[in-house]
Amino acid sequence: MSWEPVIGLEVHVQLSTRTKMFCGCELSFGDPPNVHTCSVCLGLPGSLPVANERAVQYALKIGLALECELAPRSIFHRKNYFYPDLSKGYQISQYDEPLCRGGRLGDVRIHRVHLEEDAAKLVHLGQSGRIHGSDRSVVDFNRGGTPLVEIVTEPDLRTPEDAREWLVLLRNTLRQLAVSDVNMEEGSLRCDANVSVRQAGTAELGTKTELKNMNSFRFVERGIRAEVERQVGLLESGQNVVQETLHFDPQGGTLTPLRSKEEAHDYRYFPEPDLVPVRVTEEMVAAARAELPELPAARAERYLELELSADTARRFAYRPDLGDYFERALAVAAAGDGADVSAQSLANWVAELASQLDDADPAESKVAPEALARLAGLVTGRGVTSAVAQQVLGRLVAEGGDPAAIVEAESLATIGGGGELEETVRAAIEANPDAAERVRAGKAEAIGPIVGYVMRETKGRADGGQVTRMVRERLGV
Numbered sequence: 001m002s003w004e005p006v007i008g009l010e011v012h013v014q015l016s017t018r019t020k021m022f023c024g025c026e027l028s029f030g031d032p033p034n035v036h037t038c039s040v041c042l043g044l045p046g047s048l049p050v051a052n053e054r055a056v057q058y059a060l061k062i063g064l065a066l067e068c069e070l071a072p073r074s075i076f077h078r079k080n081y082f083y084p085d086l087s088k089g090y091q092i093s094q095y096d097e098p099l100c101r102g103g104r105l106g107d108v109r110i111h112r113v114h115l116e117e118d119a120a121k122l123v124h125l126g127q128s129g130r131i132h133g134s135d136r137s138v139v140d141f142n143r144g145g146t147p148l149v150e151i152v153t154e155p156d157l158r159t160p161e162d163a164r165e166w167l168v169l170l171r172n173t174l175r176q177l178a179v180s181d182v183n184m185e186e187g188s189l190r191c192d193a194n195v196s197v198r199q200a201g202t203a204e205l206g207t208k209t210e211l212k213n214m215n216s217f218r219f220v221e222r223g224i225r226a227e228v229e230r231q232v233g234l235l236e237s238g239q240n241v242v243q244e245t246l247h248f249d250p251q252g253g254t255l256t257p258l259r260s261k262e263e264a265h266d267y268r269y270f271p272e273p274d275l276v277p278v279r280v281t282e283e284m285v286a287a288a289r290a291e292l293p294e295l296p297a298a299r300a301e302r303y304l305e306l307e308l309s310a311d312t313a314r315r316f317a318y319r320p321d322l323g324d325y326f327e328r329a330l331a332v333a334a335a336g337d338g339a340d341v342s343a344q345s346l347a348n349w350v351a352e353l354a355s356q357l358d359d360a361d362p363a364e365s366k367v368a369p370e371a372l373a374r375l376a377g378l379v380t381g382r383g384v385t386s387a388v389a390q391q392v393l394g395r396l397v398a399e400g401g402d403p404a405a406i407v408e409a410e411s412l413a414t415i416g417g418g419g420e421l422e423e424t425v426r427a428a429i430e431a432n433p434d435a436a437e438r439v440r441a442g443k444a445e446a447i448g449p450i451v452g453y454v455m456r457e458t459k460g461r462a463d464g465g466q467v468t469r470m471v472r473e474r475l476g477v
Helices: 053-065 160-177 217-236 282-290 296-305 310-318 320-337 343-356 369-380 386-399 403-409 419-431 433-440 444-457 464-475
Strands: 003-014 077-080 090-093 108-117 121-131 134-140 147-153 189-199 209-214 244-249 254-260
Touching: 003 160, 003 217, 053 108, 053 147, 053 160, 053 282, 090 108, 160 189, 160 217, 160 296, 160 310, 160 320, 189 217, 209 217, 217 244, 217 254, 296 310, 310 320, 310 343, 320 343, 320 369, 343 369, 343 386, 369 386, 369 403, 386 403, 419 433, 419 444, 419 464, 433 444, 433 464, 444 464
Parallel strands: 209 244
Antiparallel strands: 003 147, 003 189, 077 090, 108 147, 121 134, 189 209, 244 254
């Protein structure tokens, strides 16, 4: 039986505002515990929250970027539950009147986008923190009250790989919006996944489970894959999938139940009485729209119009440093220094440069975009071979400079069809008589050793295509 996964994501994004969602405490990461707290974020009696205007503006930017419908009026609710990291006994969130509904990013539909505050951080000390025979947990309230946007997708993803790739697109979109540092390691981007399976070709959804708080793209992919395999195993053995919340342990690759959905809290949502409704004005929308940059999905489409491959377009759109560098080099090539270099050819050299830099920002290297465009032009114009260009690129990475000057100083220009190359081809054929006979007998692939001999003797300066033609002419084939 063929099974189809059905996957939806719930993504929590910490907004990079200066202060918390409902008070004036500064946001921080890595500061000593409990130094950024006040009566409001601790929920002390008599304290009154005030919504962070910048957080609302950031949420509007996200909604516009995700093509959402913006609500003219939305309200905050109290989500009531008890947990040690929630000092008030409730979380201020949005329930049935969120700021943004609908929308799309790539091929995935957005269900809703809403604002809320983050909980504090529980630190479990384990065996090293034992007191009177018991394990100990402590709470750091610095994170409590941090502005969050929760982005909930429709169940449109079908593979763990799709989920990971979509999260990368979302992270780069948010990074381009400058609303969050989207650092999963520091918890500013956290992901839950709702997973079910169904028979391929059917429309009815299966029983879903929820994987909580996965903090890396790799763990999201691995966790979803493990849960899909578990559900398929249950169904194929005649058992039922139970709706529950699970924890994925990336070290052991195991899934552990946290709680049954049948035992889920009744959060008893009701409107937050201390906060006025958020009314979104035309001025607020215009201000948010004015701050929108070109987003990764749109940038990838523009690169496809330049006839870049889909993988290259996606990589350069998701990596703005590579995309910016590529566009600067492309502008130089278009101005005449690139000798009619194609966009894809130039993109390949940008990718090669990134590889030699261990994926560091090429703009911070010694290789100017102008130099890379000229190097690509030398290859296209057959001034140097690709092998020699690789050597020149290594020199540029180490020392910078002008590629044409390096080629001239080191006598690296391509050897043409003169007497020197003719003599080298003759010597190559004499040195490989068996290969020569096989080529004469119609074995075209046997030409490799002969061409390789020429390339070694010329230290890569001969044009491989030209050498092949010369060998075939001399052999009469």
